[in-house]
Amino acid sequence: MTKTLVTITASLALAAGMAAAEEVRVYNWSDYIDESLLEKFEQETGYELIYDVFDSNEVLETKMLAGGSGYDVVVPTGTFLQRQITAGAFQKLDKSKLPNIDNMWDVISDRTAKYDPGNEYSINYMWGTTGLGVNEGKVKEILGEDAPISSWDLIFKPENAEKLADCGIHMLDAPAEMIPAALNYLGEDPDSHDPDVIARAEEVLLPIRPYIQKFHSSEYINALANGDICVAVGWSGDVLQARDRAAEADNGVVIGYYAPDEGAQMWFDQMAIPVDAPNPEGAHAFLNFIMDAQNMAAASNYVYYANGNKAAQEYLAEDVIGDPAIYPSAAALDNTFTTTPFPPRVQRTVTRLWTKIKSGT
Amino acid sequence: MRRAVLIAVPYLWLLALFLVPFIIVLKISLSDIALARPPYTPQLDLNEGWAGIRAFFAGLDFENFTFLSTDDLYWKAYLSSVRIAGIATLCTLLVGYPIAYGMARAPQEWRPTLLMLVILPFWTSFLIRVYSWIGILSSEGVLNQFLMGIGLIGEPLTILNTNTAVYIGIVYTYLPFMILPIYSALEKMDESLLEAAEDLGSSRFSAFWLVTIPLSRNGIVAGCFLVFIPSIGEFVIPSLLGGSDTLMIGKVLWEEFFSNRDWPVASAVAVVLLLILIIPIVLFQRSEENAREAGR
Numbered sequence: 001m002t003k004t005l006v007t008i009t010a011s012l013a014l015a016a017g018m019a020a021a022e023e024v025r026v027y028n029w030s031d032y033i034d035e036s037l038l039e040k041f042e043q044e045t046g047y048e049l050i051y052d053v054f055d056s057n058e059v060l061e062t063k064m065l066a067g068g069s070g071y072d073v074v075v076p077t078g079t080f081l082q083r084q085i086t087a088g089a090f091q092k093l094d095k096s097k098l099p100n101i102d103n104m105w106d107v108i109s110d111r112t113a114k115y116d117p118g119n120e121y122s123i124n125y126m127w128g129t130t131g132l133g134v135n136e137g138k139v140k141e142i143l144g145e146d147a148p149i150s151s152w153d154l155i156f157k158p159e160n161a162e163k164l165a166d167c168g169i170h171m172l173d174a175p176a177e178m179i180p181a182a183l184n185y186l187g188e189d190p191d192s193h194d195p196d197v198i199a200r201a202e203e204v205l206l207p208i209r210p211y212i213q214k215f216h217s218s219e220y221i222n223a224l225a226n227g228d229i230c231v232a233v234g235w236s237g238d239v240l241q242a243r244d245r246a247a248e249a250d251n252g253v254v255i256g257y258y259a260p261d262e263g264a265q266m267w268f269d270q271m272a273i274p275v276d277a278p279n280p281e282g283a284h285a286f287l288n289f290i291m292d293a294q295n296m297a298a299a300s301n302y303v304y305y306a307n308g309n310k311a312a313q314e315y316l317a318e319d320v321i322g323d324p325a326i327y328p329s330a331a332a333l334d335n336t337f338t339t340t341p342f343p344p345r346v347q348r349t350v351t352r353l354w355t356k357i358k359s360g361t
Numbered sequence: 362m363r364r365a366v367l368i369a370v371p372y373l374w375l376l377a378l379f380l381v382p383f384i385i386v387l388k389i390s391l392s393d394i395a396l397a398r399p400p401y402t403p404q405l406d407l408n409e410g411w412a413g414i415r416a417f418f419a420g421l422d423f424e425n426f427t428f429l430s431t432d433d434l435y436w437k438a439y440l441s442s443v444r445i446a447g448i449a450t451l452c453t454l455l456v457g458y459p460i461a462y463g464m465a466r467a468p469q470e471w472r473p474t475l476l477m478l479v480i481l482p483f484w485t486s487f488l489i490r491v492y493s494w495i496g497i498l499s500s501e502g503v504l505n506q507f508l509m510g511i512g513l514i515g516e517p518l519t520i521l522n523t524n525t526a527v528y529i530g531i532v533y534t535y536l537p538f539m540i541l542p543i544y545s546a547l548e549k550m551d552e553s554l555l556e557a558a559e560d561l562g563s564s565r566f567s568a569f570w571l572v573t574i575p576l577s578r579n580g581i582v583a584g585c586f587l588v589f590i591p592s593i594g595e596f597v598i599p600s601l602l603g604g605s606d607t608l609m610i611g612k613v614l615w616e617e618f619f620s621n622r623d624w625p626v627a628s629a630v631a632v633v634l635l636l637i638l639i640i641p642i643v644l645f646q647r648s649e650e651n652a653r654e655a656g657r
Contacts, residue, residue: 058620065398065399067398067399087397087398088397227501344394344621344623351616355613359605359607
């Protein structure tokens, strides 16, 4: 009886967000870590780790803005992080508790400083690019051997999109990815916040709209791997997952990931500590654990995404560090761009434009 | 005294679980968007006393509702939701009525098993059941492979990511909600009424039309409401099975809330949706009551 009461009291305390001090609660993207690391963290630090997952920045952001999420570590993408910092959702990192921060890679930290000046609130976890996932056999069968598979021409040229339509084109349901890509294709500033410039994205996206089978941000992994579709605009690691699933299934489908020649959008998933984290001490311990070179390398070797940790690179598997789709060459890195969050009014224009592109209304 | 307590229980329930959340949503719909936690202003500051309360009410306005009327997206989404929900409800009725009828006419000892079979799908998660339709309807899916296998079609049909898939999803998901009320109305029916109708020279069809249908009317109405109301605000089915041109208010609401982070406008959309649903129901109930009194 007493035991039951204790359990009930403990769960009530948890529900109220007053987690006991020895717990660390982490909220990360789904399929985004080598799970043996979670056990290792518990063994090394003695904290009990509670690890939950999400699959969209919007869901995380809503939890952060509502407050009282009860999480100690969360992983928003750069643009979202920047807005949430402005809203006062995070606490500054205490770098004296993060000795492993010296392992971080300046090439990446310089870029993430655009979202988090001085990297005061966050550390980089993983990063990647947005590009084209291509079913090489089918696309070459339809468009010929010289199909522009590494260029936005592949789908942004209506005549190509029309031919590929029956085979299937999926596009990310993410205006913050697709509109900069269209602007970049037009030669405009992909990070423009001017509604008139943003409206020009219509010129690219509306004509190909009839040839897009679906706008969705995760279904393309399976659709590509099963050979249901020919082309998907997707995130690098996800397309590589599709490539591996197709290879495992041995179904004759060969998937390739291409960062577009015109320039690819680069994004960064950052670990940060909510301002109302119940256990900031444990949160710092987790961040420090993740920044350990071998731990970070283990995570990347498992999920096929690049990380922002210089020291980890010597422990990376050859098919990770050696794959230009994961770790692009220096020249390819120069051919990337980043974006910043839209202010609320502009955000509304963007969402509205996106609804118009998707639904014709 | 005991009666008062008995009545108080459902009222408290409604108050706590319907009225209070509604007032919170209404309050947010009158606020303005802000980059803060939570992302809207004004916040009620009780420490300021009366001045704070006055400042709070001064900050509320109907701007978001005016905004909804300036963009035709919202009206189109409302109308399209009503249309999709209406067509889907009709289809569910056409599928569900014969099933309920068959169950009610089945031998007594079969009925519990048949009821179990209707309820059985609920033991699996709703999300998984809707998701599995992707596997059935996709161009490489079970249905297309079957139809092509028997040579009925040469090219795969495009069903997934269209409104047809949404109708199939709604009919499938909400079918039990249609069957159960109709079944319970039909089961209570006295079959000697049908014999009487036939004795009086009615054909079997007109006996069904003139006796069975009117007697199961309450079941039909309850079933239609149970299907129509949740499907009008449906979000999961159109986002999994529908195409990107499937315009439904549930998706618009999601975008306002998550993509635009505009909780005030999202709340205004929700308040309008509630009004759209409640007014016809209240009107309908009133006309029912009038009809009942007139019949007396």
